[in-house]
Amino acid sequence: MLQKRIKVDTAHITLGMFVAQLDRSWLETPFIERGFVVAQSDQIGLLRKFCNYVYIDVERSALPEKDILSAHQQSAAVRDPFSETFIVQRRALRVDRSVRGFFKFLRRLNPVGRG
Incomplete structure (x- = not known):
């Protein structure tokens, strides 16, 4: 069975x-x-x-x-809207950190005023 x-x-x-x-x-x-x-x-x-x-x-x-x-x-x-909101916020923070890191990398490659 x-x-x-x-x-x-x-x-x-x-x-x-x-x-x-x-x-x-x-x-x-x-x-x-x-x-x-x-x-x-x-x-x-x-x-x-x-x-x-x-x-x-x-x-x-x-x-x-x-x-x-x-x-x-x-x-x-x-559906628990709090948990869904929390997940979206965590993803947004990860994207924000990635973008900030990418721009720091670009500034190191070509610093303003040295170009």
Whole structure:
């Protein structure tokens, strides 16, 4: 039997979902078991603290598949504008540094007043 796993943002995790895989190594988290049913709200808090998304095993979850698919669709629809803005700003800073470095290089090749 083939496992059906669905990627879900940790903001949409609910009790009864079976977390089959994380977005990072299990060793980087406080979870002892590799794969578990979310049975307590504390587990949801830890998942949100350590992960951005997880993979839910539909077959092993206590929830109907439609509820898990709904959480998946909500995850796909929601984007974090702060993180996207942060990424764009970091790229802009890299470009700015590159351009400044290039102009410093050009000035060393042909200093003003020596030409």
